[in-house]
Amino acid sequence: MRVRANGRVSLLCLVLAACGGAGEQVEEQVVADTSTAPPQPAPLSDAQALDVLQALSAAGEEAARDSLELISAPEARRYLNVVRADHQALRAELRVIADSLQLSPEPHEAGDRIRAAAQDARTLLGQQSYGAADTVALEQQVRLHSLFLAALDSAVTRGVRQELLAQYATAVRPTVRAHLLRAEQLERLLREQALARSTARAARPSAAALDTPPRPRPAAIETGRRVRQDTVPRD
Numbered sequence: 001m002r003v004r005a006n007g008r009v010s011l012l013c014l015v016l017a018a019c020g021g022a023g024e025q026v027e028e029q030v031v032a033d034t035s036t037a038p039p040q041p042a043p044l045s046d047a048q049a050l051d052v053l054q055a056l057s058a059a060g061e062e063a064a065r066d067s068l069e070l071i072s073a074p075e076a077r078r079y080l081n082v083v084r085a086d087h088q089a090l091r092a093e094l095r096v097i098a099d100s101l102q103l104s105p106e107p108h109e110a111g112d113r114i115r116a117a118a119q120d121a122r123t124l125l126g127q128q129s130y131g132a133a134d135t136v137a138l139e140q141q142v143r144l145h146s147l148f149l150a151a152l153d154s155a156v157t158r159g160v161r162q163e164l165l166a167q168y169a170t171a172v173r174p175t176v177r178a179h180l181l182r183a184e185q186l187e188r189l190l191r192e193q194a195l196a197r198s199t200a201r202a203a204r205p206s207a208a209a210l211d212t213p214p215r216p217r218p219a220a221i222e223t224g225r226r227v228r229q230d231t232v233p234r235d
Contacts, residue, residue, distance in 0.1 A: 046162045047106035053094055053156060053169065055111035056148045059118035060087035060179075063144055066122055067137035070130050076138060076186055083141070083179050090172060097164050110151045117147055135194070138187040145180035152176065 044052070064084035071077050098104075105111075121140040128136055156169045 044108060044110075044156065045106060046101070046165055047103060048108040048111075049156045049165060049169065050094075050098055050103055051105035051108050051111040052114070052151050053165075053172070054091075054105055055114040055118075056151060056172075056176075057087050057090040057094055059114050059144060060084075060148065060176075061091060063118055063121050063140060066125050067133070067141070070125060070128055070133040071137055072130065073134045073190060075189065076134050079182055079186055080137070080141075086175055086179070090175070094168065097168055101162055101164060103162070103165075110154075110156075114144075114147055114151060117144055135187065135190050138183050138190065141183035142180065142187060145176055145183060148176045149173070149180060 061084055064080045064087065068077060068080050068084070071080060121144060124140065125133060125137060152169060152173050
């Protein structure tokens with residue numbers, strides 16, 4: 001009986017040891033998985049969120065204004081006028097909110113990225129000529145508004161604590177997204193129109209082909225003249 005009891009105790013010890021080992025492995029695995037997760041970025045302060053929102057509204061207005069000096073397509077001009085007016089209103093509203101909160105902007109990398117992208121767009125547009133910059137301007141609108149959305153989603157709405165600033169950031173997002181979708185639509189439209197014009201020019205006959213070549217003088221007449229001249233008797 002004693003041996004049998006010892007056997008049961010030994011078996012129980014083995015089972016508990018095995019379970020304990022498995023538990024330790026699971027715990028080690030969980031710790032390892034947690035340690036490899038990427039660190040979450042620190043939330044923005046209200047002052048940093050204000051910096052990003054100011055950069056966003058300023059870049060949107062200035063890029064639309066600069067593009068209007070070069071754009072000739074009517075659809076694109078109507079779109080850019082709407083974008084400029086919307087961002088002008090957003091800048092004015094943001095100034096009122098900042099004054100009411102007595103809040104000053106604190107520079108943040110998301111705002112710096114927006115300002116750098118706006119400067120790149122300004123430089124690129126400055127290299128274009130009037131009427132030839134339609135597609136380039138819309139490409140830059142797509143790029144900038146994609147950056148605006150990313151800043152709103154990844155930075156601003158995650159860190160804002162002031163209620164007025166949070167409401168402003170939430171209200172801005174649908175406007176920015178609508179601008180982005182319209183810019184993408186217009187960019188495709190202008191590319192299709194440019195392709196259609198290029199195809200039509202290629203199918204059109206050239207000016208050289210339309211010119212009528214000069215009529216050659218009939219060979220028979222020339223031959224007849226020479227024959228008549230040869231048959232004249234000589235002295």
